[in-house]
Amino acid sequence: MVVRVKVNNEWREAEVWPGASLLTFLRDRLGLYGSKNACEQGECGSCSVWLEGALVCSCLVLAAQAHEREVRTVEGLMADERLHPIQEAFVEAGAVQCGFCTPGFVVAVAELLQKDPTPSPATVREALSGNLCRCTGYQKILDAVSLASSRMRGGT
Amino acid sequence: MNVDIRRQGGVGESVRRVDGIPKVKGAFEYASDLHRDGMLWGATLRSPHPHAQIISMDVSAAAAVPGVVAVLTHADVPGKPTFGLDVQDQPVLAKDVVRYAGEAVAIVAAEDPELARAALEKIAVNYKPLTRVTDMEQALEKSAPPIHPQGNIVRSLTIVHGDPQARADVWVEGMYETGMQDQAPLGPEAGLAVPAADGGVDLFIATQWLHADLGQLAPCLDLPPEKVRLHLSGVGGAFGAREDVSMQIHACMLALRTRRPVKMSYGRQESFYGHVHRHPARIWMRHGASRDGKLVNIQARLLVDGGAYTSTSPAVIGNATSFAAGPYEVPNARLVGTAVFTNNPPCGAMRGFGAVQACFAYEAQMDKLAAALNLDPIELRLKNALRSGSVLPTGQPIAGVAPVRACLQRLQALPLPPEESALDRDPMLLPGGAGNVGHGEALKRGVGIAVGYKNLGYSEGFDDSSEAWVRVSVDNEGPLAEVKTAAVDVGQGLDTIVTQIVRSELGIDRVILRQPDTAIGSAGSSSASRQTMMTGGAVQLACQAVRAEIDRQGGLADLRRPVEASRVFHHRSTGKLDANGQGDPHVTFAFGAARAVVEVDQELGLVRVVQLAVAQDVGRALNPQSVLGQIEGGSAQGLGLALMEEIALVEGQVKNASFTDYLIPTILDMPPVISEIIEEPEPGLPYGAKGVGEPSTVVVPAAVVAALRHATGRELRRAPVKPDDLVGL
Numbered sequence: 020m021v022v023r024v025k026v027n028n029e030w031r032e033a034e035v036w037p038g039a040s041l042l043t044f045l046r047d048r049l050g051l052y053g054s055k056n057a058c059e060q061g062e063c064g065s066c067s068v069w070l071e072g073a074l075v076c077s078c079l080v081l082a083a084q085a086h087e088r089e090v091r092t093v094e095g096l097m098a099d100e101r102l103h104p105i106q107e108a109f110v111e112a113g114a115v116q117c118g119f120c121t122p123g124f125v126v127a128v129a130e131l132l133q134k135d136p137t138p139s140p141a142t143v144r145e146a147l148s149g150n151l152c153r154c155t156g157y158q159k160i161l162d163a164v165s166l167a168s169s170r171m172r173g174g175t
Numbered sequence: 176m177n178v179d180i181r182r183q184g185g186v187g188e189s190v191r192r193v194d195g196i197p198k199v200k201g202a203f204e205y206a207s208d209l210h211r212d213g214m215l216w217g218a219t220l221r222s223p224h225p226h227a228q229i230i231s232m233d234v235s236a237a238a239a240v241p242g243v244v245a246v247l248t249h250a251d252v253p254g255k256p257t258f259g260l261d262v263q264d265q266p267v268l269a270k271d272v273v274r275y276a277g278e279a280v281a282i283v284a285a286e287d288p289e290l291a292r293a294a295l296e297k298i299a300v301n302y303k304p305l306t307r308v309t310d311m312e313q314a315l316e317k318s319a320p321p322i323h324p325q326g327n328i329v330r331s332l333t334i335v336h337g338d339p340q341a342r343a344d345v346w347v348e349g350m351y352e353t354g355m356q357d358q359a360p361l362g363p364e365a366g367l368a369v370p371a372a373d374g375g376v377d378l379f380i381a382t383q384w385l386h387a388d389l390g391q392l393a394p395c396l397d398l399p400p401e402k403v404r405l406h407l408s409g410v411g412g413a414f415g416a417r418e419d420v421s422m423q424i425h426a427c428m429l430a431l432r433t434r435r436p437v438k439m440s441y442g443r444q445e446s447f448y449g450h451v452h453r454h455p456a457r458i459w460m461r462h463g464a465s466r467d468g469k470l471v472n473i474q475a476r477l478l479v480d481g482g483a484y485t486s487t488s489p490a491v492i493g494n495a496t497s498f499a500a501g502p503y504e505v506p507n508a509r510l511v512g513t514a515v516f517t518n519n520p521p522c523g524a525m526r527g528f529g530a531v532q533a534c535f536a537y538e539a540q541m542d543k544l545a546a547a548l549n550l551d552p553i554e555l556r557l558k559n560a561l562r563s564g565s566v567l568p569t570g571q572p573i574a575g576v577a578p579v580r581a582c583l584q585r586l587q588a589l590p591l592p593p594e595e596s597a598l599d600r601d602p603m604l605l606p607g608g609a610g611n612v613g614h615g616e617a618l619k620r621g622v623g624i625a626v627g628y629k630n631l632g633y634s635e636g637f638d639d640s641s642e643a644w645v646r647v648s649v650d651n652e653g654p655l656a657e658v659k660t661a662a663v664d665v666g667q668g669l670d671t672i673v674t675q676i677v678r679s680e681l682g683i684d685r686v687i688l689r690q691p692d693t694a695i696g697s698a699g700s701s702s703a704s705r706q707t708m709m710t711g712g713a714v715q716l717a718c719q720a721v722r723a724e725i726d727r728q729g730g731l732a733d734l735r736r737p738v739e740a741s742r743v744f745h746h747r748s749t750g751k752l753d754a755n756g757q758g759d760p761h762v763t764f765a766f767g768a769a770r771a772v773v774e775v776d777q778e779l780g781l782v783r784v785v786q787l788a789v790a791q792d793v794g795r796a797l798n799p800q801s802v803l804g805q806i807e808g809g810s811a812q813g814l815g816l817a818l819m820e821e822i823a824l825v826e827g828q829v830k831n832a833s834f835t836d837y838l839i840p841t842i843l844d845m846p847p848v849i850s851e852i853i854e855e856p857e858p859g860l861p862y863g864a865k866g867v868g869e870p871s872t873v874v875v876p877a878a879v880v881a882a883l884r885h886a887t888g889r890e891l892r893r894a895p896v897k898p899d900d901l902v903g904l
Contacts (some may be wrong), residue, residue: 020631031564036289038289039411045208046208050210050577052201052204052205052208052436053200053201053202054201054209055205055207055361055362055411056363056442056811057361057362057363057411057443057834058443058833058834058835059444060443060834060835061440061827062832062833062834063361065361070516073523092201093200093201094200094201094202096200097200101390102196102199102200105611106196106199106200107196107199109199110191110192110195110196110199111180111191112180113180113189113192113800113801113803113804113902115192115194115198115199116412116666116668116804116808117194117360117361117362117410117411117412117665117666118194118195118198118203118409118411118666119205119360119361119362119411119666119667120361121198121199121201121412122199122200122201125199125201129563140602141601141603143842144842144843145603145609145843147842148841148842148843150585150608151361151834151839152361152842153358153360153414153808153811153812153839154361154412154666154808155806155807155808155811156804156807156810156811156840156848157805157807157808157811157845158803158807158845158846158847158848159800159803159804159807160842161842
């Protein structure tokens with residue numbers, strides 16, 4: 020079947036088998052490899068994208084469900100070739116090691132800070148509890164969130 | 176610890192990761208992102224039986240599926256039929272017998288991944304189940320069927336130190352057990368093999384050690400090594416899981432047969448079958464001390480389950496046994512270690528490599544001994560701590576720094592987190608957290624400490640050298656340094672460290688790292704906390720050679736032609752152990768200590784780790800932010816082993832091969848980690864820097880379980896500790 024999706028503000032279409040996930044569609048059909056496949060079960064958050072503005076694990080969504088709808092991926096976060104402040108904060112805080120979980124975290128943090136620009140530490144932990152990281156022990160990810168939150172509100 | 180983050184800089188500064196920006200953009204290319212026009216997808220058929228004879232195999236139905244391009248079995252392996260890091264005893268594809276559930280039996284290449292997987296189901300294999308050995312003690316019984324012709328013992332060693340009959344005033348004894356842990360790197364195994372015009376193959380691969388892969392691939396493919404070219408692709412974590420070969424040979428076989436590029440990319444379930452795990456261990460120990468608290472005699476027997484093939488079991492049991500007495504001076508000891516074959520999945524390298532299991536046992540013993548002597552647990556450890564010049568049970572003296580006391584004292588000086596009332600707490604901060612299962616009616620707090628150590632680099636006579644090439648040129652943007660090694664940045668930050676070393680040695684800010692491949696000499700593995708020392712050392716030597724030549728030519732300003740140099744760094748030579756386990760096995764050591772504060776809900780058996788504190792001997796922190804990241808991440812994997820991570824095996828079958836069922840710590844499970852970096856430069860190592868990846872993983876499991884014992888008064892001899900072990904039954 021042919022699936023047509025508006026991805027990062029651009030209409031794209033490709034042929035997939037009816038059982039294909041949105042993640043497979045994005046990666047193997049559209050060449051958007053930023054969303055990662057690490058568990059295929061919605062446990063790790065590495066494939067997080069927005070579907071019609073809602074944060075979803077793209078491995079749990081059929082490509083067909085996104086037909087004629089709008090998807091935003093990690094590739095759509097940057098504006099004018101400039102890093103999003105959350106991306107900047109992840110690099111600066113040392114929140115990136117192997118980096119495989121990073122795109123999913125960056126997307127999940129963007130969702131969080133959009134809804135709650137000044138989250139408490141407990142809120143951050145709860146909001147990111149669907150994203151697994153095996154390298155960092157999460158401490159520097161928490162640092163990155165507070166750095167990004169401060170910068171996005173105009174702090175330094 | 177506050178760190179000043181810099182965009183550029185040399186050794187000792189917290190420089191931003193060189194691969195940070197592509198990684199946050201989603202633009203960094205991992206092996207699972209590799210693709211080529213016209214590529215095929217590979218898939219692997221695996222044995223459902225832990226031990227079985229293969230009576231017959233029929234691939235014709237699979238080969239007839241439209242879109243399937245090749246179906247290969249053992250008969251199609253071009254060269255040597257087996258591979259392995261140490262002993263080549265694992266079949267590339269099983270021939271007449273399978274020795275674990277998950278062993279590769281056949282491979283398929285097809286036009287898309289779904290077709291490839293569907294074709295696997297059409298391969299007919301007729302198995303005759305054989306008696307299986309799925310318990311490490313059963314493997315030693317006379318009645319146990321031999322899994323390999325030589326029997327079921329992979330390696331056995333005995334270390335005899337002083338007079339093992341020596342008497343002591345006080346004895347304590349215990350049996351300890353640790354489970355099979357999975358490295359669970361987020362990026363599953365993947366690679367792309369591309370056939371070359373010269374009849375060879377190019378393999379783009381996520382690995383820990385390109386040249387060890389090459390050494391196994393070339394004979395199996397029956398190609399000269401120069402026709403098998405490995406190129407590093409992006410690595411999504413490793414932690415030991417990528418030290419052994421997984422899909423490398425299979426992808427190359429399929430590419431060579433089909434003459435098309437072939438990608439293989441495991442899913443999470445297959446990843447659990449496709450790589451080795453941490454050895455489960457059963458350890459008996461008996462510690463004897465004088466009444467004033469000096470260790471007199473340690474007896475230990477260690478048994479680890481190596482699973483179906485050798486992998487790195489000989490080195491893992493060598494480590495576990497040589498560290499069994501802990502970071503303590505003891506005049507007499509008898510330490511016996513055995514690794515066995517079973518029909519469980521093969522076990523090999525994982526962060527901590529034998530030292531984790533030993534620490535879990537010896538630190539539990541030290542707490543028991545402190546209780547028996549009525550001594551403070553830290554005081555007992557301080558009284559017996561190793562120091563520079565101490566002699567280990569192998570007879571090896573500690574030549575370098577050994578700040579065991581400093582590690583413990585730094586922890587001692589840290590205030591405990593304040594007690595919090597359970598009543599007015601956010602339920603997320605109670606054991607059970609998001610489940611909202613309790614209200615903190617039966618909370619009990621506990622504090623535990625552990626100290627331990629680990630070798631750096633390969634041991635027992637292995638020369639794991641590293642080669643580096645450095646070239647300096649001047650273009651219209653100014654001086655440029657280019658560096659090439661075969662060393663793998665698995666996420667630990669080696670590429671950034673190398674860049675810092677080049678800047679420090681050459682005073683050139685613009686540094687370009689070339690992609691690692693096998694065109695240069697081996698860098699050894701990104702394991703054993705060794706790359707900063709080994710590849711860092713090689714890069715330093717090459718820079719110094721380039722620098723000398725630049726100076727000879729009158730300095731950078733007058734440089735007309737590029738200057739380049741290659742250098743190989745070797746660590747000091749070590750030696751094998753003799754029949755009594757005596758020798759000089761290890762290059763040097765890194766020490767660490769951890770303190771865990773836990774809360775246990777005694778009615779529910781649920782645990783919240785309130786805080787971890789780790790004091791670690793790092794020699795010198797070349798990138799402090801990166802060192803903290805290693806300590807914190809290593810602590811998380813230690814917490815996982817203590818509380819939740821175990822591959823559940825029933826009669827050799829993995830029952831939890833998914834992230835739904837195999838739990839790794841989430842951000843809600845991880846407490847704040849307070850890191851205390853202890854810098855005492857190590858003589859003889861580049862910049863005095865020790866590897867930093869492993870000590871926190873070695874000590875945190877022991878500290879967390881010690882804290883649980885303190886909270887509950889239970890013996891808790893096995894990790895991971897489960898709710899059933901803690902509830903008041």
